[in-house]
Amino acid sequence: MNGDSKWGVLGQYDWSIMAPELTILVFATLLSIIDLLLPKKTDRRIIGVLGLIGVIISLIFTLSNTGTQPASILADMYRLDSFAVAFKAIFLTGVAFAFLMSLGTLDKKDVHYQGEFYYLLLTALLGAMFMASSADLITLFIGLELLSLSSFILVGIRKKHIQSNESAFKYVVIGSISAAVTLYGMSFIYGLTGTTNLYLIAERLGNVYQGGFSYIVYLAFFLMFVGLSFKISAVPNQTWAPDVYQGAPTPVTAFLSVVSKAAGFAIILRIFIIMLSNVIDIDPTTGEMKSLLVDNLGLYIGIVAAASMIIGNTMALRQVNMKRMMAYSGIAQAGYLLVPFATFTVLLFEQTLFYLIAYLFANMGIFAIMALVSKDQGHDEIRGFAGLFQRAPLLAISMTIFLLSLAGIPVTAGFFGKFYIFLSSVARQNYWLAGIMMATSVVSYVYYFGVMKQMFMRTNPNGVNKIKVPPCIGIALVVAVVVTLFAGIFPSQVIDYLHNNFLFENMMQVAEQVVMK
């Protein structure tokens, strides 16, 4: 009926499935105009509050799509499936936390451009959301760049802070190089298959691989994987993390460590799982058929995971700065999160999601408390946590819960997250990876417990004055504690929910092109 509208083909699609992205886009543009029109003296937190409302509206739109059939616009240029919904929900929650944190602790003297700060967070979020819900290399890459570019500026937004300038510069240089490497890998794939649509690539790549181009397929995989490892701060590309985390304002650090990293995992899983799904390696001597991704590349991904766990956890031991410690801890966590991908099972999606949820709430909680403590102390050193139990017992107890969750101690979400990942590694008889995972987890107890030792057993030389908790940070902490404990005590409920509502097969299904009725 709408076939001959003046919009042509574009008028035939049901654009309402894009509502979460459009909400964020509208809010980001509106906020930039409001920021322009507001008088200079007005408190810019009003923009933050409006941004938070936008994020929540978008989250409602996203969650209302849970469990629907996959749908797409313009041949998977935009794709809505359970994979996209799950990851977008994680990004939106993470950004909501970053907003609460900024509203509570951001200092006008420190960050001069408060209005810009909030809508750059929104554009970064928009990029992340497109990284999760597209099946086309071009859209995915532009989403990646939008996220990167916004985060470059957010990292360097403390202009009078020399460390912030340095870290922004490092981030730009390493980010651009890794983007170039990713793009170089993608160009090989485009050259081999003649398309950027992931499903068409998957169809054609199997034949291409058999037709003597296997070396180029490997080369493209490694280039793309190395380039994308920048976003998840896994081993070949992890060096930027400590400096950048240290220089960025704390809410931005939290954003980078959770949302940016989750977006990296979204794009890695989406591209490689679909792209290589049909590529089968036939052993020339025995004629045995193997899946390239599951059987051959798993080893290399496992090596990257193991190296990230080892380097992250051992380097974290030596840190005295809390942000640097969390950066190395984040590198190690990226290693854990790669384990389900390396030991590919049908449970991959649930394992990754469960672990990401545990990681999201624990990390966000830690950064929120850190933001309060470093604002109170004037520095980010671990010794600033000394005597936190006497000064603010509730903060100290919630901090302990988050640290235990990251370390993977029972009764917290982190324990079951690690346990599920560990199980799949053992089930695939990948004992060396499981062993490294165990050993490095034990190492990680040392530095996580080091923070607890400061909180409970040391007294602060600056006295025992109480720390005032702003209400928005209080809300964030309560939510984070409740989810961490709930997912730790009733993990099967969470897993069942994920299993029933976010089907993994959904990602591979051909989506119907939504057409307006």
Add this chain to the structure above:
Amino acid sequence: MSGQYIAFFILSLLTISGAIFMISFNRVIHMVVALAFTFLSIAGLFILLEAEFVGLTQIMVYSGGVSVLMLFGIMLTQHSKVERSEQKPALRIFTFAGILAFFVAVFYGIQKTPWSQEAVDYSTQNNVKEIGVQLYNNYVIPFELVSVLLLVALIGGIIMAKKEADDE
């Protein structure tokens, strides 16, 4: 040896030598000139491959825009000799070994792969028209996303470059 081959040889030589001179020159102004050579030769390579639209865009965006922008940058900043910090020899060797290994890996791959010998003929198609149709139909979502990206770059550039008035 066809004319195309000779043109390819000259253009690729200019591209590579421009890039090498770019990093080995000491004065910023010389670097920009070397870089402009690289950009122009890449545009030539595109035209050789019958991608004339990309070639012209390359000239407009890079050779024109970026080079002029860089010249402005030089004029507005100090343009004394760039001081080079001496690298540690171990680091140099390590970097060189990494680059060499990467080159060998890619070169081996290109030599080993049985590329199709027939050249694809696109001369009957109207490149510019096809690109326009694709861009505003199939690729309209990334196209719009790029406009957000440019907006972010613009805002970011202003934030980074603006001198703050301390009267607040």
